[in-house]
Amino acid sequence: MEFYKILEMWYLNNQRNLPWRNSSNPYFIWLSEIILQQTRIQQGLDYYKVFTEHYPTVQDLANASEDEVLKDWQGLGYYSRARNLHFSAQYICNELNGKFPTTYKELLKLKGVGDYTASAIASICFNEKTAVVDGNVYRVLSRYFNIDIPINSPKGIKYFKELAQELIQNANPKNYNQAIMDFGSMVCKPQNPTCETCVLADGCMAKAKNLINSLPVKEKKLKVKNKFFNFIVIDNGESTIIEKRTGNGIWKNLYQFPLIETNEPVNQETLFQHDFFKNNEFKNVDISLFNSEPWIHKLTHQHLHTHFWIINTNNIKNFELTAWKNIDDYAVPKLIHNFLEEYKSK
DNA sequence: AACTCGTGGTG
DNA sequence: TCACCAAGAGT
Numbered sequence: 001m002e003f004y005k006i007l008e009m010w011y012l013n014n015q016r017n018l019p020w021r022n023s024s025n026p027y028f029i030w031l032s033e034i035i036l037q038q039t040r041i042q043q044g045l046d047y048y049k050v051f052t053e054h055y056p057t058v059q060d061l062a063n064a065s066e067d068e069v070l071k072d073w074q075g076l077g078y079y080s081r082a083r084n085l086h087f088s089a090q091y092i093c094n095e096l097n098g099k100f101p102t103t104y105k106e107l108l109k110l111k112g113v114g115d116y117t118a119s120a121i122a123s124i125c126f127n128e129k130t131a132v133v134d135g136n137v138y139r140v141l142s143r144y145f146n147i148d149i150p151i152n153s154p155k156g157i158k159y160f161k162e163l164a165q166e167l168i169q170n171a172n173p174k175n176y177n178q179a180i181m182d183f184g185s186m187v188c189k190p191q192n193p194t195c196e197t198c199v200l201a202d203g204c205m206a207k208a209k210n211l212i213n214s215l216p217v218k219e220k221k222l223k224v225k226n227k228f229f230n231f232i233v234i235d236n237g238e239s240t241i242i243e244k245r246t247g248n249g250i251w252k253n254l255y256q257f258p259l260i261e262t263n264e265p266v267n268q269e270t271l272f273q274h275d276f277f278k279n280n281e282f283k284n285v286d287i288s289l290f291n292s293e294p295w296i297h298k299l300t301h302q303h304l305h306t307h308f309w310i311i312n313t314n315n316i317k318n319f320e321l322t323a324w325k326n327i328d329d330y331a332v333p334k335l336i337h338n339f340l341e342e343y344k345s346k
Numbered sequence: 347a348a349c350t351c352g353t354g355g356t357g
Numbered sequence: 358t359c360a361c362c363a364a365g366a367g368t
Binding site: 251299333 | 347348349350351352353354355356357
């Protein structure tokens, strides 16, 4: 039996029951695909529920504010997904008259929709023969065909896409694409794949050559930087000061306490040298360190060594205040959310 | 084209 | 503990 047919048959009996599989509404499929980018299904499920209920149509999403969308996205990470989702919803409503794109080529024009997501929506909703290539597909194909081209190299990306595109030619694209992904996550897993009961074991070249554990090949070029964050938490009993992050870096458009970022650990004395404590009412105030040991927030490319400094003062005139009771209205990074939970309970 | 973007699970 | 990974995309 052909490769695609084995997977399609396996899928009939083993597919996962996921909420978006009850629908072929491209808006819902789009939501699910964006939420699941680089995200485990279990982690995304609650967010899918929130977004489909809070924004039942693409118009509802377009009519919301970005702050509102980011608040609903809070905690899921990779926040550009939420910003692009919102932007594209407005694009669909304003430029496309509310008509969702129906082809791979048109879907690719949406911000936040790349090759994978365009292929997924086109195949699942419109039965277009465009092969998805996600982490699961890289793993299944690299093992079955024993391909050691690095999957994160330009050569590898091109090679696997072309191979996947050949394999889908005689298949039912909607079922086949979802089949190979489910298969990759349930059977051909990164660690401890269940080769003993695998329906593709007979033709699997990696299994025959005992190379399962060395495939897929990935170039690693990750260097983690250490950064030192000092958040200044003003507290007059009822209110505090927060600001919106700008620029294109991490947590863009999310809220945080005023931040003093340094390349090295700082003591209180050095911290007071910073501009924030000059020319304003925070000169000569009492400041206390909330956490003596830094909280180390680990991101993919950086470790944030974080201290929270508390300033209790009633003398705030030149800043806009935010009431503590309203603090939950703002989208904040997980790090800030964790602090708020700790601070609240004390 | 290398680098960046979050958070959580896994062994 | 730590490296690796997760329905990738933008710049």
